[in-house]
Amino acid sequence: MSDAHSPATSVTSTPQVHWRQRLGEWVESSTVERFVIAVILINAVVLGMETSPALMDAFGGVLIGIDAACLAIFVLEIGLKLVAFGWRFFRNPWNVFDFIVVGIALVPAGAGFEVLRTLRVLRVLRLISALPQLRKVVSALLHAVPGILSTGALLALIFYVASVMATTFFRETLPEFFGSFGASLFSLFQIATLSSWETIVRPAMDEHPWAWAFFIPFIILAAFTALNLIIAVIVDAMNTLHDMPSATVVASSDDEHDDATAAESRNGVDSGAGAAAGAGAGAKAGAADDHHLLYQEIKQLRADVAELSSQLRGADRRS
Known part of the structure; x- marks a missing residue:
């Protein structure tokens, strides 16, 4: 019964598989991708x-019309991908990113939504998902997050210890910079960024000539060592993912497409198994011949060694 129904199933599902697959391939073709990148720009x-x-004032209507046309193209692109790939569309994080960015632009411009409407500029970030090299950079940054968090924890520990010490040392003489723990933390952050750091350090040295012994090690640890560690982590992640292939979306459709693909895979596996079995039989026959020849050579070598040994023993007896 199953064999009788399988041809009908394949006949009815094949056209759907074909047009959905062709649609997915067309949406992700290089021509469409270049067009979408041009629209984003x-x-x-x-x-x-x-x-x-x-x-x-001069071209407001034209600009608003172009903006609406660009948004319509983005919505059409995502709609075609949803039709072609179905729910598998959301398995790709970049597709989810595009869906959210475009969805924000569709928020109505009513009361309370003005802030969300200003986020339509996020559509420009679609360049990240459209360009493979930018996707590699973002992937490298995501892979570097654990190392950045570890280095950030070390940097936070340095700032905490230095803030407590600075508050204790300079609270009485420089209350505007180190009057409290929060003020000391902000002042030390300014020093670490090397932004007008001398306006804080020099008054401290005027009041405490030994203050350089505190600020110089802090600058070396916070501004140079820790920040360079973060840069090193990012560079290492970039080098690791330098040869990583660009992320692509697998063109897949609904359950019918999966069934047809599985059937084709089974057929390919069966034919491949037959070819592999024939190749395996030939390989075994060749291996058997090689083993037989090697056995004959070893047997002949043993006979030659035995004959040579008997000749040597006979020569020893004659001598």
Whole structure:
């Protein structure tokens, strides 16, 4: 019964598999990807021009129309991917990212949603998912997060110890910079960034000539050592993922497509198993011949050694 029904199933499912698969391949083709990248760049320029009151007064209607057209193209692209891939669309994190970014732009511009509407500029970030090299950079940063957190914990420990010491040392003489733990933490952060650090350190040295012995080791540890460790972690992650292939979305559809693919895979496995069995039989026959020849050579070598040994013993007896 199953054999009688299987041809009908394959006949009805094959057209759906074909058009959905072709749609997925077309949406992810290089031509469509280049077109989407061009639309993203145009949308980025338009969003920047909309911040100019003069341009909005002169070309406001045109800019708003172009912005709406770009958004419609993004929605159409994601809709086609959803039709082609089904729920498997959400298995790719980059697809989820694009879906959220475009979805934010569709939030109505009513009361209380003005802030969300301003987030439509996030559509420009779709360049990250559209360009493979940018995806590699983001992947490297994500892989570097554990190392960055460890280095950040070390840096936080250094700041905590230094803030307590600075508050104890300079609270009485420099209350505007080190009057409390929070003030000391902010002042030390400014020193670590080397932003006008002399406006804090020199007054401290005027009051405490030995203050250099505190600030110089702190600057070396916080500004140079710890921050360079973070950079080293990121560079190491970049080197690790340098040869990583670009992330791609596997074109797949619904359960019918999965069944057809599984059937084709089974057929391919069966034919491949037959070919492998034939190749294995030939390999075994060749291996048997090689073993037989090696056995004959070893047997002949043993006979030659035995004959040579008998000749040597006979020569010893004659001598």
